[in-house]
Amino acid sequence: MNAPRSIPALKDLCVQVVALNFEENPTFGQLPEKYIRKITNILALDLPLELVGSLINDEDYWKRRCNARWKSLEPSAHGNSYKQMYFERNLQDAIEQYTPSMTSENDLRRLMTYSRRFVQTLNLRQLPSHMDLGIVFDCMVSSPSSLSVHYNLQNVGMEYDRSLFGMKLADCRNLAKALESNETLTYLDVSNNGLDDDKVRMLASGLVENMSITHLNISHNKVADRGMRALAKLLDMRSVIAVLELQDNQIHTEGAKSLARVLKTNQALTSLNLRLNRMGDEGCKVVCEALKTNPSLGSLNLAANSAGKNAVSALAAMVRLNKTLTQLDVSCNSGFGPDGCEQLRRAVENNSSLMLCDMRQCGADPDDAFAVSAAIECWQQLSAEMCGGI
Template sequence: MRIPHSINPSTLVEYSPSPESLDLVGEDQRKIISENFDWNKDHCPTLIHFCLKAIAKNFEKKPIFDELPCEDKDQLLEIIPTDLPLEQAIPFIHDEYYWKRRYEAHFKTITRRKPKSWTWKNLYLERHLQKLVEEAQPQYSDEENMGDILDLCSPYVSRLIVTQLQLWQPPLNMDKEDYPEIFPVDHINFLYILRKLCTVTEFDLVFGMNDVSEKFDWNMFKVTVLDCQRLGKALLELKNLEILRIHRSRLGNEHCQALMQNLIKNKSLLELDLSNCEIGDQGALCVAKFLAGHPSLKILNLANNRIGKIGAEGLGFTLLLPSCAQIHTLVLKLNPLGKDGAMGIMRGIVRCSIPLELSMAGCDLEGDTPVKIGQMIRINDTLEKLDLSNNWFGADGGTYVVEALNENYTLQWLDMRETDITSNQQQTIKSYLFRNRRLKAQEDKSTSRSCMNEESFVTDIIYRKSEQKPYILSAFDE
């Protein structure tokens, strides 16, 4: 007996009899055993079964699906090949079970977080495009020949994640005498790809290669200015782009400048992640210029980018500009900011209401920086999360932070791990943070109550008007 895939496997487990019930009196005399689903395993399959097998076998030549009854469609989805050409599978098959089978057959488990509104069809086509882009050979200009498959997949792809890009290799039909003395380092041109994917809202890119083994070469991880110029122009084709990550790449300040020349025209970005690159101070100034005129950016991640005093001062100055994006999160961890760089950031923070979350973990904060941080915590009244872990504070620095937190009622999270403060200071900091969270919860609760009262007041006005009363009764009157 065939169990349709639409039935949850847990249901079969629940309906299976327990060992104790099978030992009851009279069980061995039952003629009809309803829980036995293998009762017809020795029977000859039906003609419908053979017809469906023939349809599945010849589906590529003659696709028949919509004409079948629902129960036959369910059975066909269980046996149809998972290697059908996408030109047939995408328009004909929309059932999630088939795309789940296809995903598990080609990519096994899901290795990335799933977006909010996801389907198996979307997941499969996103991974398929990722594989195509990652295997595209720049010497053959493979990206220029992807137009047809990109048009097919575009409506179902909202996220493109690229974890590697192939390096230029001599074409197979090129003689060794014609090999260039220095191989080109440029990668594929994303303009041909992104102009077709108009629905993409998240783009994640890493310049490099995976699993190179003994073929390792530093050229595999190089990035050219031409790559960034092309990428910047290509990103302008994504009108709905909200999340951009270009990370774990050898992206220097000249690359950042080339990228920002075009990216500065973007108006839809919500998150920019350039973490674990090498943009340095000059690259940080380019990002500050981008930040100064962007209308919607909320998250900026510049972790581990060799940003020092000049870059931090540029970012801090930008936060004060009226045209600066109202960012929510600023991540500067693992940058050698030092005292001067931290001061450049904090000068801006104490004079404006952004950001709400700041990370300066592992930023080489030495000298009297803890004193300045304490002053910043005492003055600032908007910061909610602050990460200062892996910086040297000591007992004296911890004292300044504790005294400042006593006067701060907005900071709710403070990471002071690996700062060498005392355990008593850690407990005191936790108590102040719990106090601030309780105050925040009470404030949110009172705000929600006031909103409900306003709604009831408006409702009462509408109700009284409907009765044509000459007065308005407040919701607070008896």
């Protein structure tokens, strides 16, 4: 004999009816929170964003929706919110896949306009359309606060064409124009975009008017001396740029001199990365001399710049005099030699603020390298004891 079938409770049937008809009747009325949660747990995952975006904040619903579209997702890069992650990834996909001949620009603008309430970070891994990014700022008004844009192509395979990669001069012009009046963007990443001097000068023409970007990443490009001269103008007394990433470019001595002139008076920079450039002994020397009394810089990276004896003398003087620097990387500058590394070691021993000094592959005597580590560890312990006693 078959067991009697259980009859669902009326409240459970009501929950199912509300969920099934939510698109036609998008409201929770006066339902208690526990029933709203039961409804969102069984809601369809293809409901229009303009319907559920404003009504549903339940993270479990947005987690299910994210997992249905993408794999291996981690919300930590999206404000630890699955809802924010869904809107950011959804908009990212729409922009990356935008094709003017096949996609409606009006639909894309509508998506941007609606998404602006939920989007803070926009990370574009490719932009084959080379669309005017001014559209993003026009539609989204007060967002995003973080923009990374890389003019690459995903999964090109045998159809690789070098001309399809990197920013064009027109892209730089459009972005520069948009940045002139933008007041909400705080982080801009245009790394690995094939930016040469002409392109970065065009970009700088817009950045010089921008007073909101505090973190600028132009690493892994082709910026040389003329481009560095244009970027140096961004670091005047009005500058708000705190973090500047210029690693892996083609900056030589003259570009370093342009940078050094503004570093003498700049009071905004807290982190400067010049790793893997070509500044040479003289270029590194003038940068270090400019930073002797800089009141703000906390992190400096001069690794792999062919610095030599003149640079290490200026570097040692900077370490002795500068009281704000906490992290210093001068690794892979073999021109220092044992004598230069000894100078640097003596300077570090008389510096109470430095918490990290990387001088690997600089020709240092093992005893000097050990002494640098020991001096820094001593200052760290003293600092911890002082903080513990407050």
